[in-house]
Amino acid sequence: MKVIRSIDNMKQTVRDYQNEKKQIGFVPTMGFLHAGHLQLMKEAKKENDVVVASIFVNPLQFGPNEDFEKYPRDEQKDSLLAENVGVDVLFIPTADEMYPNPMLIQMALKERVDVLCGRSRPGHFDGVLTVVTKLFHIIHPDKAYFGLKDAQQVAVIDALIRDLNFPIELVGLPTIREVDGLAKSSRNVNLTEQERKEATWIYQGLQTGQQLIRNGEQNPTKIINGVTKTLEQKVSGKIDYVELLSYPSLEPVTSINQQVILATAVYFKQARLIDNLLLDENGKIITRYN
Amino acid sequence: MKVIRSIDNMKQTVRDYQNEKKQIGFVPTMGFLHAGHLQLMKEAKKENDVVVASIFVNPLQFGPNEDFEKYPRDEQKDSLLAENVGVDVLFIPTADEMYPNPMLIQMALKERVDVLCGRSRPGHFDGVLTVVTKLFHIIHPDKAYFGLKDAQQVAVIDALIRDLNFPIELVGLPTIREVDGLAKSSRNVNLTEQERKEATWIYQGLQTGQQLIRNGEQNPTKIINGVTKTLEQKVSGKIDYVELLSYPSLEPVTSINQQVILATAVYFKQARLIDNLLLDENGKIITRYN
Structure with missing residues (x-):
């Protein structure tokens, strides 16, 4: 090389x-x-x-x-x-x-x-x-x-x-994850031990939202609230955002009838972590974009 | 082709x-x-x-x-x-x-x-x-x-x-010119007959400025005024600007100790014409830029 x-x-x-x-x-x-x-x-x-x-x-x-x-x-x-x-x-x-x-x-x-x-x-x-x-x-x-x-x-x-x-x-x-689901990131090394444990809930929070979509939930606010609630309960870091948008245009949606992104960012003390799920209209994960 | x-x-x-x-x-x-x-x-x-x-x-x-x-x-x-x-x-x-x-x-x-x-x-x-x-x-x-x-x-x-x-x-x-000095431009067809006659003075005005530099004039204001005076006397169109700047950075200069551009734009009724001379520090025309 x-x-x-x-x-x-x-x-x-x-x-x-x-x-x-x-x-x-x-x-x-x-x-x-x-x-x-x-x-x-x-x-x-x-x-x-x-x-x-x-x-x-x-x-x-x-x-x-x-x-x-x-x-x-x-x-x-x-x-x-x-x-x-x-x-x-x-x-x-x-x-x-x-x-x-x-x-x-x-x-x-x-x-x-x-x-x-x-x-x-x-x-x-x-x-x-x-x-x-x-x-x-x-x-x-x-x-x-x-x-x-x-x-x-x-x-x-x-x-x-x-x-x-x-x-x-x-x-x-697609995002590569640790065994417990945390998205691999160069910034993960800046987490404290306690934050690292909590951080697994970022992915689990997003999965809560995905599950709602797979169960037929069409209301973006309800899906976002589902994710936010999980994060608030399990993570000490400050939530920057939880958003559900069309992809790749990144515009608000009123129902899940197209490719969407369900995404979040959380501020920990020394690291701001992001994660997302890219989903088709049935809530299935999209594994290659081009 | x-x-x-x-x-x-x-x-x-x-x-x-x-x-x-x-x-x-x-x-x-x-x-x-x-x-x-x-x-x-x-x-x-x-x-x-x-x-x-x-x-x-x-x-x-x-x-x-x-x-x-x-x-x-x-x-x-x-x-x-x-x-x-x-x-x-x-x-x-x-x-x-x-x-x-x-x-x-x-x-x-x-x-x-x-x-x-x-x-x-x-x-x-x-x-x-x-x-x-x-x-x-x-x-x-x-x-x-x-x-x-x-x-x-x-x-x-x-x-x-x-x-x-x-x-x-x-x-x-470099700019290609008509026999009387007018810079070739697709917009020249939009000049009236009278404007076309006057337009030759755009180049002649710039040459007035060049001549001042070749005679050793170092004061940008005096050079610009020389050009402006010629244009005002000979051209009925409205002068948009006469400027003398460093090239290619296009910043004001206090004396002619570098490559400069002496440029003008004139509004005629149906055409806005531009012309310039790109000059070295001795007032000599630069014929290739790269």
Whole structure:
């Protein structure tokens, strides 16, 4: 596995792959890799000739009071893990390499961002749009892989690719979970022992809502209240939101007659955790988005 | 020469060229081609294996009171002209093809836009950024050619390519002029006979300013006043601006110790004309930007 740190070097490597007519799968990450990332890399390896993964904790998508500084990092372990699942190139640029000058270009999204995480993280998705656009131009993948744990991010990238005609196929893959159901996340290491125990109820809360839908409940408010009640009873962290929206348009629904997302975010002391279920109109989990 | 109207077809044609390892030169236009456009196409032909030109009057870059409707169009003549200079593919999408749905993604520029034409055309360059990004993704050129008559547009595209790491080389080529000095423009057909005679003084006014610089004048205000005085005496149209700025950063200068642009825009009854001189610190014209 090659580790590349400069944009010029990365672009040259991509040109070489293109000259060899190799199809490129791309997995952008912020590092501190877990089974969720590795699943994306494995799937990319299956579906493409070469896999490029990136590790970049993007300052542009963190708010001033967010956890940019304490976002966990372990480049050495990440390299081993990525190499083990067959990643061909690991692109690890510095912030100076990615943003040598203050950005003049600003990217924003009109819809899909004032809900869920976008509401409590103003500017977050503008930063995501910018860095993903830059990475897409540098790596020029045929397919790009994102985890559905960040389902709003997938919806945002979906709009980016469609609106701007990127010649890239978006693939969203399902959330990988711990044995007790907690969604794998790089931020889980920032939970206390007690919080870690409670955190399993985030998934169980969402499942309560799913069960209501499977039992025929059509009223979004009742489904949301079912989830909220479970969380309030079982979790000491502050609930940021519980929302039920159409997917990927992320608009309010009046009944469950389409693909929907049931999502929540909970603030613990040192970590804000998110989780969601992407469901079809029968309440069945959707396992691949593209 | 192929004429292509669908994005899918255009993307497939580009993939074929890439498979044949052909370098693509791209000339985006709004049609009603004149010698300025043809120069870009000829140069693109010299420097690349194939040339793709586009004709698209982009509604997104016209303000509500601007001349989108009366912007001149002549597809048949354009096709002949483009074919004659060796264009391989003419891409002519409809507005519905380019914007099948309202855009969710918004692109904007923080600097370089509140001066010159950007000041009197709010949102214009946001529309340019968006359509150029879309066209770049559809056509995936190695080099893209723009006329320096729209020097602010070149500065904006320069920021776009740099900030977002587009793997594209920008080439700006000099303004082509009528025998009497008037800059070639698709909008010149909307001048009355009398306005057409006066319009030659736009270039002569700019040359007055250039001559001051060549004579050692360092004070921007004096240079601007020299140009303004000539225009006021000779042209019945309303002067929108006369400005002297650094290039491509488009910031005010206190003396002529760097590359600068001396630019003007004049409102006639049915056409707003622009012209500029791109000058080095000695007042010499710069003939290629990249």
